[in-house]
Amino acid sequence: MAEHALLSASGAGRWLSCPSSARLEEAVEEGESEYAREGSFAHSLAELYLAYYLDLIKKSKFNKRLKELRQNSFYSQELDDYVKVYVDFAMEKINEAKARTKDAVVLLEAKLDYSSWVPEGFGTGDLVLVTDDVLEVIDFKFGQGIPVSAVDNPQMRLYALGALNQFGCLYDINTACMTIVQPRLDSISTHEMTIDDLMHWANSTVKETAEKAFKGEGDFNPGEHCRFCRVRSTCRARAEENMKLACYDFKQPPLLTDDEIVEVLDAADEYMKWISDVQSYALDQAVNNGKQWPGYKLVEGRSYRKYVDEAKVAKALISAGYSEDVIYEKVLLGITKMEKAVGKKQFNELLAGLVEKPPGKVKLAPDADKRPAIKSTAEIDFKEEL
Ligand code: SF4
Incomplete structure (x- = not known):
């Protein structure tokens, strides 16, 4: 290394x-x-x-x-x-x-x-x-x-x-x-x-x-840079920073104000990353190091049926009289796999005009995000009504 x-x-x-x-x-x-x-x-x-x-x-x-x-x-x-x-x-x-x-x-x-x-x-x-x-x-x-x-x-x-x-x-x-x-x-x-x-x-x-x-002196200062830190899951400073949201003292009235919702949005990304890091760490310790977390146990997650041997499945069905058209479906490789299979240059040359990128799902992003802002449905409807 x-x-x-x-x-x-x-x-x-x-x-x-x-x-x-x-x-x-x-x-x-x-x-x-x-x-x-x-x-x-x-x-x-x-x-x-x-x-x-x-x-x-x-x-x-x-x-x-x-x-x-x-x-x-x-x-x-x-x-x-x-x-x-x-x-x-x-x-x-x-x-x-x-x-x-x-x-x-x-x-x-x-x-x-x-x-x-x-x-x-x-x-x-x-x-x-x-x-x-x-x-x-x-x-x-x-x-x-x-x-x-x-x-x-x-x-x-x-x-x-x-x-x-x-x-x-x-x-x-x-x-x-x-x-x-x-x-x-x-x-x-x-x-x-x-x-x-x-x-x-x-x-x-x-x-x-x-x-x-x-x-080893100086402050602990949590932020986006925690993402690749090796102690990101167990760091107290990062935990305390994120727990501030959980302990946030929301005042009256009974419904959150716009400012309070923005405060939650501001903290949400880091908070969710932190939760996910802690969950991954706890699971890894339990599975690989036998760690017992009080109140928790390892269980099997949901699983799906699968064929033991695809060739044998096909053979059994064809022997029983089913045609290949019935038991197989022809599927075109996905874009990433296709690009990998034929190479980026050939992909671009052969499939020019045949690949499109539809608009992505609308999401909220901070003003500092580099992507341009798009209009809300309400703004578009309003303009059309005029
Ligand atoms: S996880 Fe803790 S030690 Fe690592 S960068 Fe963040 S605040 Fe600093």
Whole structure:
């Protein structure tokens, strides 16, 4: 497993907001998820393509390694297509950098040391480009949850600091350019800042908080950053914050006011995530560690009938005289499976105009949500009546 810093760049959003989380998390082991393993595999494939295109490895070695990676259970044409979106973008950036500065530095999977600001801090940058004037850090994310923005992104800034630490004295760098490529979400987010602003952030925002976090000092501060915290299920600060809603002292009159409903809406997402984290934790402890929770027992959930052996079922029915038309139904693969089966490029070419995206189910979202507001049914009816 890859080496990780206590104050990792990927966890910076969390330990900068909640400095005490770093040491609290340290004692909790969490296995690598299937998504994380798939992401690591996609990174290996991207690194291989880039190493070959940059002449860092010979064709024979490339072919041998590619053959090995294609045997991996995570490999699919769809994954390969997504990886190539990142690889093409990376090659474009590399060529631009070389056109700007002949001896531009190009680093793949570079260990970036930002320990001048964060005790023992280091991380791995997928692609680092150093030219006269500009330092570029490019991060490949294979996730398909939510698009991650490069704007004010502490992970990217720490990578940029690590690169600056290494190359700042060799090149006259004035700008840091940070990009996150998320091909599965069609998202490329770029943010630029001056080196002066980056240094100001490092010295005024990061240094002191990182020192506290390293010592296990500082405040607990629950928020959205709890989502990937290893103690998210058992953290007292998070529980207390969420229990405030349960203990909310709703006053008279008997019906909630609009303001009170908005207060519940504001807290609802975090509250439901927290409840779900606690339930998953309690179940996992009971099933895998024999934990007995007072007043609770393990039971079997609802289950559905299923065939023991589909081939034998078909054989029995056909022998009894039923035709295949009766016992089988032909079903077209769903969009995700079809895209995976034929590859994204072919899918887009062959099925242009044959795939639509109907409007999603209407839901309430905070004003800060990036999606545009839509009209309510009442507003539409009102306009039609005019
Ligand atoms: S769950 Fe949230 S509040 Fe608790 S330690 Fe983790 S980040 Fe901090």
